[in-house]
Amino acid sequence: MTRYDSSDLRRAAAAGLQAPSMYNSQPWAFRLRDGAIEVLADPGRQLTIADHGGWALRLALGAATFNARLALAWAGTPAEVRLLPDTDEPDVVARLTAAPHRPPTYTERDLYTAIERRYSNRHPFWPDPVPADVRVRLIEAARVEGAWLDLLVGMTALTGFSEIAHSADRVLRRDQRYQAEMITWTDTESDSGGIPVAAAAAVAEAQDLIPQRNFGGRRRAPGRDYEPEPLVGILGTAGDRKLDQLMAGQALQHVLLTATDAGLSSSLISQPIEVPTARDQLRRSLGRSGFPQIAFRIGYGQPGHPSPRRDVADVLVG
Incomplete structure (x- = not known):
């Protein structure tokens, strides 16, 4: 059975923390447990007024999960993702279990390399239309x-x-x-x-x-x-x-x-x-x-x- 290790965890976390979050609050954490990588909410970084219901927190965590998926797939160790895997641990929002090794697809490679180039650009855009x-x-x-x-x-x-x-x-x-x-x-x-x-x-x-x-x-x-x-x-x-x-x-x-x-x-x-x-x-x-x-x-x-x-x-x- 394929299992993730500490190097996989660091790779997934490095990609995950590049995800967008409201006010750049970065409300996430990552851990390795029983050979799987888990994405966790960090309640201490949830916005208490703007996001009292946790909607923005969960959007950010979903985005971080997607980045982690890409990082693992890029390394040839794709993940099977289960969201909200354990009702007894509500802060665990995703569990990424190692799937069989395979080369990354062209799309996975392109999207992975885009992670560090993606950020919110609040300046005016040019009038050129999107094709x-x-x-x-x-x-x-x-x-x-x-x-x-x-x-x-x-x-x-x-x-x-x-x-x-x-x-x-x-x-x-x-x-x-x-x-x-x-x-x-x-x-x-x-x-x-x-x-x-x-x-x-x-x-x-x-x-x-x-x-x-x-x-x-x-x-x-x-x-x-x-x-x-x-x-x-x-x-x-x-x-x-x-x-x-x-x-x-x-x-x-x-x-x-x-x-x-x-x-x-x-x-x-x-x-x-x-x-x-x-x-x-x-x-x-x-x-x-x-x-x-x-x-x-x-x-x-x-x-x-x-x-x-x-x-x-x-x-x-x-």
């Missing part, structure tokens, strides 16, 4: 992970999304406890997490189509509005259980890495998901019976600034 064949690849990446992806095309759809997103953003801006928590994760260069100013968007302006969080207070150059017609994606799942949210995290990372492999940048838009009434409006606007789990913008742009990550040793537990 149709790439859009198809993004939709398929979500589908194979059990999720759906709607790409908003045309100003009618974008304007409707903009209204929902700005409405949700206003609700969150009025919540003083929410804003205070966000400030604690802002303007930091610490490897322990948070968003450095260099990785933040410029201060939002009234004419912007998509709301931006104020992570740094930087003013944009005159005449530099954000893209007037961005490509916006809405990723969702049929259900909204903890399992669905972990699946959504895996799907999100598969989509983002597919975009990165195609030379695209991306950044997440979570405000319409965080506010329940906005999320329901978004669902109805899409004509979907499922649940939107995250929104994001995709496009071509100049290189941004990745947020720092913790050291591998800091996310390994016994």
Whole structure:
């Protein structure tokens, strides 16, 4: 029987900690148990105000699980993944058991090499359209992970999304406890997490189509509005259980890495998901019976600034 060892664990963890997380909170840990690699939630890094229900935590953990899967497959030791494997240990969100050795597929190799190049780029994107064949690849990446992806095309759809997103953003801006928590994760260069100013968007302006969080207070150059017609994606799942949210995290990372492999940048838009009434409006606007789990913008742009990550040793537990 094939078993993972400590070198496999470090490889999986090094890839997993590159996943996206709300405010770059990095709420994960990894351990080796009985020859399997487990992905665990780190409750101490869950956002108590912005994510009191754990939705963003589970999306991040799903994304980290997908990265770990890729790292193991790249090394020729693919994993069989079981989500929420043990009801007695709710912090264990995924168990990766070694499958028979095989060479990585071309897709696995391409996506693995994209892991370190993927980060949230909050700067304006260029007006170049995303090609149709790439859009198809993004939709398929979500589908194979059990999720759906709607790409908003045309100003009618974008304007409707903009209204929902700005409405949700206003609700969150009025919540003083929410804003205070966000400030604690802002303007930091610490490897322990948070968003450095260099990785933040410029201060939002009234004419912007998509709301931006104020992570740094930087003013944009005159005449530099954000893209007037961005490509916006809405990723969702049929259900909204903890399992669905972990699946959504895996799907999100598969989509983002597919975009990165195609030379695209991306950044997440979570405000319409965080506010329940906005999320329901978004669902109805899409004509979907499922649940939107995250929104994001995709496009071509100049290189941004990745947020720092913790050291591998800091996310390994016994």
